[in-house]
Amino acid sequence: MSRLTGKVVIAQGGGPTAVINQSLVGAVLEARRFPEVTAVWGARHGVRGIVDERLVNLSEATTHNLERVARTSSSALGSTRDKPDAEYCNRIFNVFKKHDVRYFFYIGGNDSSDTVRIVSEHANREGYALRAIHIPKTIDNDLPITDHCPGYPSAARFVASAIGGINADLSALPGIYIAVIMGRHAGWLTAAAGLARRHDDDGPHLIYVPERQFSIDRYLGDIDQVFKQHGRCIVALSEGVWATRNGQGKEIPVAVDLMRKAGREPQTDAHGNIQLSGGVLADELADVVQKQLGIKRVRADTFGYLQRSFPGAVSSVDAREAREVGEKAVHYACGQNRNGSVVIKRTGDYAVQYELANLADIAAKTRRLPDEFINADGNNVTNAFRNYLRPLLGDDMPCLERLWAPAAKLE
Amino acid sequence: MSRLTGKVVIAQGGGPTAVINQSLVGAVLEARRFPEVTAVWGARHGVRGIVDERLVNLSEATTHNLERVARTSSSALGSTRDKPDAEYCNRIFNVFKKHDVRYFFYIGGNDSSDTVRIVSEHANREGYALRAIHIPKTIDNDLPITDHCPGYPSAARFVASAIGGINADLSALPGIYIAVIMGRHAGWLTAAAGLARRHDDDGPHLIYVPERQFSIDRYLGDIDQVFKQHGRCIVALSEGVWATRNGQGKEIPVAVDLMRKAGREPQTDAHGNIQLSGGVLADELADVVQKQLGIKRVRADTFGYLQRSFPGAVSSVDAREAREVGEKAVHYACGQNRNGSVVIKRTGDYAVQYELANLADIAAKTRRLPDEFINADGNNVTNAFRNYLRPLLGDDMPCLERLWAPAAKLE
Known part of the structure; x- marks a missing residue:
């Protein structure tokens, strides 16, 4: 399957973490390297910024600014607590279609992964080619499958x-x-x-x-x-x-x-x-x-x-992994034409690899101790x-x- | 005046800070260099450890342990909220006399400086040669005279x-x-x-x-x-x-x-x-x-x-200065035979020098913004x-x- 040509939209949802911007910047910098990506847009305040069309052009952010943002805690694009229903997801989808958005990255916790799943299924039903990836973050560490959650x-x-x-x-x-x-x-x-x-x-x-x-x-x-x-x-x-x-x-x-x-x-x-x-x-x-x-x-x-x-208390391992899940998300979507949720697999003590899980296996599930x-x-x-x-x-x-x-x- | 020969007792009083152990270690390491100092004792839990004779021999602590303690927050010797009255100070003095203690260093805030003053005056009245120095620390920054307080x-x-x-x-x-x-x-x-x-x-x-x-x-x-x-x-x-x-x-x-x-x-x-x-x-x-x-x-x-x-949020300037007020305290007492409270004077933007103030000018006074x-x-x-x-x-x-x-x- 040939790569999709079109825009990227990236957004951040739910509570901030100290390294969520690492994931943002990892994804943005990787996405800017793909010639098929015509522009990298960021949505202000999560999915809310998509439906309101409050979008910024991250293709024009300086790399220096992005690198400093990566080291800054909280969600630089702004976040939201909105939990989209089917109607809300329909509006998200319409904005994507209108602006030829072909890649959607949503950095967030359980609820955000559910949003990605609904939008992805909606696009499927409509026959609109869209790659949608959930990039995990939560200080609660309660997502299933992944060894742990960035943040x-x-x-x-x-x-x-x-x-x-x-x-x-x-x-x-x-x-x-x-x-x-x-x-x-x-x-x-x-x-x-x-x-x-x-x-x-x-x-x-x-x-x-x-x-x-x-x-x-x-x-x-x-x-x-x-x-x-x-x-x-x-x-x-x-x-x-x-x-x-x-x-x-x-x-x-x-x-x-x-x-x-x-x-x-x-x-x-x-x-x-x-x-x-x-x-x-x-x-x-x-x-x-x-x-x-x-x-x-x-x-x-x-x-x-x-x-x-x-x-002032960021874990160096967390910063590195949060960066990498953002980068991997782009590789899966733009490079491999896949949908899903990026998960961390512990392969040694201590070493990790990244994999792509099914959205349906992540969304709205909680992993307890x-x-x-x-x-x-x-x-x-x-x-x-x-x-x-x-x-x-x-x-x-x-x-x-x-x-x-x-x-x-x-x- | 020739230098006094005898023991050092050092103690920590009041609320802990992130750098109070820098002052402790600064004083201990400097005091161990003076041949007139026959031993460096630490009192457990401030003045309470003096009257209870709960004393440890810091001459036998390893330098490596002390250096790591210096980087550790809170008061490694333990602290106390006891505010000694005349009778309590008399008991402190008796312990000093009994064990030939000639140098007393108390790291603390307003109340601790007051204790140093009372003990010092008591020794004077008794004709017992004792050098007593207050080493400032308080996150409240409310001591007078000094530009700011370590911690x-x-x-x-x-x-x-x-x-x-x-x-x-x-x-x-x-x-x-x-x-x-x-x-x-x-x-x-x-x-x-x-x-x-x-x-x-x-x-x-x-x-x-x-x-x-x-x-x-x-x-x-x-x-x-x-x-x-x-x-x-x-x-x-x-x-x-x-x-x-x-x-x-x-x-x-x-x-x-x-x-x-x-x-x-x-x-x-x-x-x-x-x-x-x-x-x-x-x-x-x-x-x-x-x-x-x-x-x-x-x-x-x-x-x-x-x-x-x-x-995890220590100021590098604070750590350095806290160390140095401890070192200076020993120079004033053991090297120069003086009593008082160490104060920080800002001499440039940014540069400091240390001076010794009168205990009576520090004790029990509060500096507001x-x-x-x-x-x-x-x-x-x-x-x-x-x-x-x-x-x-x-x-x-x-x-x-x-x-x-x-x-x-x-x-």
């Missing part, structure tokens, strides 16, 4: 670094510390806290993820035990931890329960995701420790947006998880060294 | 980097973002957010510090105006902002008002400082924007402990402040580049 390693590095610093902080001034970390349905990012641990008594001492039911009594019992043993306790906990289910068997996050108790009905976004942000979960989990265990010095922080957009990554008590991660994550964090992790000096001889 | 530049770098990332994030997915930043009485760290701004429409668009009275009405009016102009608004705000005074004219932080409204009496530490941590201020400031301005996407994060112990660093509306920082802080942030600040591409020509 996750840098967010994981931020969390592991932060908890490493907190562990040093709490070693200096003992107490209880609770970190509330992003993760609505999957505990991948919270689990990353576990990489902060070097010595047996280092934090995080306890890790709670949405893959296990949360119990406030066990939480208090766990903390009590750690505090008695080490005189301090560092807890990493997913914002999405849940203790109860509703009538339909759906998990109700503790944060949602607390918001409702406080008289606030949590917002939901276009994707039906309940908004879990805010300090109420952290405050309550600190309060209950103070009151029930009588421990005075208890602090809780919600890591919030820092996890996904902090620009497998059982082998969670300890039997459901309150920490295993060495199997540590071995999985460690090579992804990149070079030169911050130094966290203990002082080794013998007791002074007092006469 | 502040790294915390400032964290805040400026974080807000730079948030600005990119909110450019991709517009809305309102409020960052609650450490600073009880002084807005130095919050002001650092201002360094994230490159383009005129970059955040932070509004900065509120405790040096100015806070008004919720002006806050809402300011946000409304920025949001109408830019479609997004990023706010940096000190945890200590206050709107009212009590009967004695003392400023009541908004956070304290909110905690009391919620039925929680805020804790106070040994120094009489009210505990401002927790998410209640951030949550309330987000809620009021949603309700009063009808803006849907509003997020607020409390930066919390990350600001002071994050190990001068008027020239705050704009006339009291809702942002000035270029004078930016020029003050910029050289302190160190080399290679994270890249934050905008994509420059012309609109696509739609036929």
